[in-house]
Amino acid sequence: MAKIWIFGDYSQAEARVVAWKGPVPSLRQWFMDGVDVHAQVARQIAKFVQTRGIKMPNNLFMTKPWDTYAKGDKERDISKATVHGNNYGLGKRKYALLTGLPESYAGQVQEIYHHLFPEVRSGYQKGIEVELRKTRTLTTAQGWTKTFYDVWSDDLLRLAYAFYPQSTVGAMLVKTLTDCCEVFEKETDGLLTPQRVRAKGLDVQLQIHDAIGVVTDDDPATLAYTARTIKRIAEHPIVVGGEELVIPMDFQVGYSWGDLEPYKLAA
DSSP, rough: OOOEEEEEEETHHHHHHHHTTOHHHHHHHHHTOOOHHHHHHHHHHHHHHHHHHHOGGGGTTTTSGGGGGGTTHHHHHHHHHHHHHTTTTTHHHHHHHHTTOOOOHHHHHHHHHHHHHHHIIIIIIIIOOOOOOOHHEEEEEHHHHHHHHOOOOOHHHHHHHHHEEEEEHHHHHHHHHHHHHHHHHHHTOOOHHHHHHHHTOOOEEEEEETTEEEESSHHHHHHHHHHHHHHHHHOOOOETTTEEOOOOOEEEEEEEEEEEEEEOOOO
């Protein structure tokens, strides 16, 4: 039987961790409501730009009513980069390179973001800095630790801002990967070997950033079983900022890694 890739990808995982850790109430509520957070951020930036008549290159954030920006719009892509980069304290020059905006305009968008979501600085980043000043050590939601020995600087703080969500999500994925391997091993009724796993069509091959890649039989029932199993294992709760957080997993399928389409599990 033909084989097919299925990738389970944690949905906007690092941004969720920041929203809970801060906490950042607006971002957190959007995540809880299941809406497109990056589109929502684009709309809020557009609203700010339009109501104040702020000039942007190529009429950015001004091309249509602020509450209609959605996936596929350039503004939504810029907002996605804005969330990730500015949660981690990205400098104006690097942010300009990341978004393609002229540096002066990039700085404006950065300040708009922090005006709309002040808790990113006052809650999340300040909290990381306070923890770091105590012992130079940060601890993830799973208890992983890292000590920062370098000279105190903005670069050190940026590394620390990025460490907590990136390592928290990384630890989640390691657990998901190993648990999937154990479950699929049981499905083979014996010793886990590549041949036995592949014979069942449940071949855990890749761990990529915040995604797990599995090769399975190109059969609707097997594909659905594989996705449900990964989802059940992956969506385990962690505690961030004193509150439980479950990061949902989205799926894509395809015959090659570079040609994937969204996959929806039946209810």
